[in-house]
Amino acid sequence: MKLNRTILALAISATILTACGTTDEEELGLTDGSQSNAAGINDASTSGFNNGSGFSGSEMGGGFGSAGGLGPEFSDPSNPLSKQTIYFMLDSSQVQQDFVPVIAAHSQYLLANPGQRIVLEGHGDERGSREYNIALGEQRAKSVASMMKVQGVSDSQLEIVSYGEEKPAAFGHDESSWELNRRVELVYQGN
Amino acid sequence: MSFFRRMLLVGLIGFYAPVNHAEMSIEITEGIESAMPIAVVPFGFQGSTGMPVNIGSIVNSDLGRSGYFKTLDEQNMLSRPSTAEAVRFNEWQALGQNYLVIGQVTEQAGQYNIQFQVFDVYKGTQVLGYRMTSPASELRRTAHHISDIIFEKLTGNKGIFSGRIIYITSQSQGNKQRIHQLQVADVDGFNPQTIASSPEPLMSPAWSPDGRQVAYVSFERKTAAIYVQTLATGERQKVAEFPGINGAPAWSPDGQKLALTLSKDGNPDIYVLNLSTRSLTKLTQSYAIDTEPTWSPDGSHIVFTSDRGGKPQLYIMPSTGGQEKRLTFTGDYNAGASFSPDGKNLAMVHGNRGDYRIAVMDMATRTVNVLTEGRLDESPSFAPNGSLILYASRKGGVGYLSAVSIDGKMQQKLVFDSSEVREPAWSP
Numbered sequence: 001m002k003l004n005r006t007i008l009a010l011a012i013s014a015t016i017l018t019a020c021g022t023t024d025e026e027e028l029g030l031t032d033g034s035q036s037n038a039a040g041i042n043d044a045s046t047s048g049f050n051n052g053s054g055f056s057g058s059e060m061g062g063g064f065g066s067a068g069g070l071g072p073e074f075s076d077p078s079n080p081l082s083k084q085t086i087y088f089m090l091d092s093s094q095v096q097q098d099f100v101p102v103i104a105a106h107s108q109y110l111l112a113n114p115g116q117r118i119v120l121e122g123h124g125d126e127r128g129s130r131e132y133n134i135a136l137g138e139q140r141a142k143s144v145a146s147m148m149k150v151q152g153v154s155d156s157q158l159e160i161v162s163y164g165e166e167k168p169a170a171f172g173h174d175e176s177s178w179e180l181n182r183r184v185e186l187v188y189q190g191n
Numbered sequence: 192m193s194f195f196r197r198m199l200l201v202g203l204i205g206f207y208a209p210v211n212h213a214e215m216s217i218e219i220t221e222g223i224e225s226a227m228p229i230a231v232v233p234f235g236f237q238g239s240t241g242m243p244v245n246i247g248s249i250v251n252s253d254l255g256r257s258g259y260f261k262t263l264d265e266q267n268m269l270s271r272p273s274t275a276e277a278v279r280f281n282e283w284q285a286l287g288q289n290y291l292v293i294g295q296v297t298e299q300a301g302q303y304n305i306q307f308q309v310f311d312v313y314k315g316t317q318v319l320g321y322r323m324t325s326p327a328s329e330l331r332r333t334a335h336h337i338s339d340i341i342f343e344k345l346t347g348n349k350g351i352f353s354g355r356i357i358y359i360t361s362q363s364q365g366n367k368q369r370i371h372q373l374q375v376a377d378v379d380g381f382n383p384q385t386i387a388s389s390p391e392p393l394m395s396p397a398w399s400p401d402g403r404q405v406a407y408v409s410f411e412r413k414t415a416a417i418y419v420q421t422l423a424t425g426e427r428q429k430v431a432e433f434p435g436i437n438g439a440p441a442w443s444p445d446g447q448k449l450a451l452t453l454s455k456d457g458n459p460d461i462y463v464l465n466l467s468t469r470s471l472t473k474l475t476q477s478y479a480i481d482t483e484p485t486w487s488p489d490g491s492h493i494v495f496t497s498d499r500g501g502k503p504q505l506y507i508m509p510s511t512g513g514q515e516k517r518l519t520f521t522g523d524y525n526a527g528a529s530f531s532p533d534g535k536n537l538a539m540v541h542g543n544r545g546d547y548r549i550a551v552m553d554m555a556t557r558t559v560n561v562l563t564e565g566r567l568d569e570s571p572s573f574a575p576n577g578s579l580i581l582y583a584s585r586k587g588g589v590g591y592l593s594a595v596s597i598d599g600k601m602q603q604k605l606v607f608d609s610s611e612v613r614e615p616a617w618s619p
Contacts, residue, residue: 091502127542127545127547128527128540128542128569129483129496129503129526129527129540129570130394130527130613130614131395131438131483131496131527132480132483132498132526132527134394134436134438134452135436135438135452135454135482138435138436138454138459161413161414162415162436163410164394166410167392172588173567173585173588
């Protein structure tokens, strides 16, 4: 698939949160002995800046979509290579039987094309805490990676990143969305 | 931020009372019966233009949201005094009020002089009184400051209304693109400012103990990295970008170190990064997931999430390394812990039969009390006085921030229209 390189700039603006003495205060009457400092806090939104270096990123397809730039077998629904998403059970990083042939087909392809690299993107559903889901997503991607390595795929062809629950494929909040989000996407690089 | 303009302010205890500000929504969904009755009379105003900010209304709303006070609806007041001479205490006694707040604002050459007094209704005496000056731009913050003064005097606890919250928003840009923003706002959600924004996810914002810096995770380079950003200048430093996970930053109470999660050696483990020397110490060595470290307020211990027992549960260990002990035994899932400022309580995400709720463990007795009733509650963070826990929740497809008192008796929510809001953290 064509790698659609885009420059992603990260904008950061400054927020002045330090106290500035813009508010004066005095006590009324003969009451509270202690007088707290009522210095206001000055919000000054200074101009944001773009990080000049920018970041190169890639538009990543993955999922069910066809992988343009790869061979026609990737878009033939009867070919296991057309499946580029591996789904998982709740709180599990174990590859289900249904997906073993899919991973095997991609492994064969990677073996036959040793210059081809792939990113295994691990994901989880939205339930539970976010950083734990990052860890779970990584374990899912590692399960796929280790099956590929057992089948002879070189470490140098594989890259892993976990997005946890941060990049859902489905945006609903029930099991029908969650089961689509517990996944590893196989994202072919370059070409 | 055009989507913030569409936030709507609604509601107080049980009934809707739209307030004259169209920015966001605070809804108190449950109140405390034992809360102290207090009447905040709309502040009087003298000036050429209208009062730019309704100070009395902000104070009323702050005190009502604290859980400590039951405020009196304006339409039930028999009079609206703005000077001590005009107060008739028997009226307020008849209305069952313990305390009365009155005030007036006078505009003078673009500055606003604010004077307010708090009375004990039964003794008929002044509890406190202040006069202060503020420019128009500072009036909201001045109002929050007044709330803090009143709260501290009447409850003996530190006020929390002039603090800040940080949180992440995520908004669809159409065409499968999203924009993720790290924002800082007043604790009532007003004055949101974006401090970082990226098309890739931002996560896990954590305040430094002095409130000047924020650590967070960014995927802007398509891999995870941890940054520390100084709020005043917007400058930031990348402090971790190892292969694999770089996540869950947590400041040590002295601000010198970050505990974090790295998976560079295989499994996610807890590490401590010294921010000045950049030396890295590995704390956990398990073959399981270890993540979400949080420091005890005295810095002696770290609590973290681990699935070494099969399911995610909380464990505790000395922050210099040593024996790891399991803390949680109830529920299928306990994760994402956060200590109260006094170290006596530990908030967590508590999962049981598919519902994820906020629970609190009493560290002395180890009893766990479930505080919320959502299905997808997460990211608990204590207010600096320990009275409230801010967390992220979701209902009917809408993500919002919510706060609950640590006894679970008072609930409120902040609804942000048209964007996902998550991972709130209360400033120190």
